[in-house]
Amino acid sequence: MNFNLSPELLEMKKSIRDFVDNTVDPLADQIEKENKIPEHIMKMSREIGLFGLSIPDEYGGLGIDMVGKCAIYEEIGRTHNGYTTVIGAHTGIGSVGIVEMGTEEQKRNYLPGMAAGDLIGSFALTEPSAGSNAVALKTTAVRKGDKYIINGSKHYITNGPIADVFTVMAATDRTKGAKGITSFIVERNFKGLVIGKTEEKMGLRGSYSSEVFFEDCEVPIENVLGEVGLGYVNALKILANGRAGLAARNLGSCQKLFELSVKYAHEREQFGKPIFEQQIIQHYLADMALDIESLRSMTYRVAWMVDQKMNVIKEAAMAKLFGSEVYNRIADKAVQIHGGLGYIKEYPIERYYRDARIATIYEGTSEIQKNIIAGQIHKEYLKTAQTVNV
Secondary structure (H helix, E strand, O other): OOOOOOHHHHHHHHHHHHHHHHHHHHHHHHHHHHOOOOHHHHHHHHHOOHHHOOOOHHHOOOOOOHHHHHHHHHHHOOOOHHHHHHHHHHHOOOOHHHHHHOOHHHHHHHHHHHHHOOOOEEEEOOEOOEOOOHHHOOOEEEEEOOEEEEEEEEEEEEOOOOOOEEEEEEEOOHHHHHHHEEEEEEEOOOOOEEEEEEOOOOOOOOOOEEEEEEEEEEEEHHHEEOOOOEHHHHHHHHHHHHHHHHHHHHHHHHHHHHHHHHHHHHHOEEOOEEHHHOHHHHHHHHHHHHHHHHHHHHHHHHHHHHHOOOOOHHHHHHHHHHHHHHHHHHHHHHHHHHHHHHHOOOOHHHHHHHHHHHHHOOOOOHHHHHHHHHHHHHHHHHHHHHHHHO
16 A cells, blocks of 8 residues: 655645645634635635545546545645535535546536536435435435436535535435435526525534425436436445545544644643643543544545545445544543633634534444444455355
């Protein structure tokens, strides 16, 4: 495995770090108060190519591999998680499906605009009665001539209020369960698509999620993404790819919290000496460093596996699970190290603590990741047992 970055990617990583630290981060309090990413930040993000992270260069994207993409995600993760989520949802589950499974016509139609940030992507799977149990979709798609008519609703859809292109999962044959789900590319201006209320969340200010309704929504047959009946498989592939990126974003947030905690531990004095000299603080920081390096190794290993076209369902679930749990542990320790300062809104620790909580829920809860891991272990055992018996 080779995680070394090319000189070009190292330079890009450095420029993104400068942009995040010097342009985005100083506006974190403003984003938090206004619940909005400043337009000039979005404009600059488009100009430096952040919206094209997942898109091949022939369609206007950056054309970088998964290891390189995770290196950029790690830098983006250092700043306000609302901004990170807007970019991550678009470049991850919002566009990966079209990149990986789209027809050439679909790629030509959508990817250049998505790479430029002129079209924002979103992924619409979750429903009120079908979150972790994605097979229980109630949204239906019925073919009528050269169109599919979609009816149903989705909720907790990240980027919903600002998205232009949705990857939507709907049941085309409910009698077939998982094999009766199909994925579609649905444009915001298609007749029958209605954006519902924007949800108020604990954290991720500036990142909008909403309900999305389909009321006899007309979708051209050429907007079927992949094969009819393979939507559930498509969803698993999209989510597996996205989970590696999410782990990298969590890694960046963890690194930032660690740096803030080390700095504070050396500057804050109690009983006549820096609190860093207290063994318990040293142990907190040692635990944080261990978690971060373990997460970094796991994240880039999964990214490398993606680049090698390997099956990463189990490993991506592990990275997502471990990354979200580590983020929450480190945020908790950061609050404890900072004491009262870590609990007030004037300092960023409190914000990271709130933002970390969603990491164990969205794009598959921690419990679902464990189910996925266990399921893959079972499949591996059966395969091995069958080979031995033969």
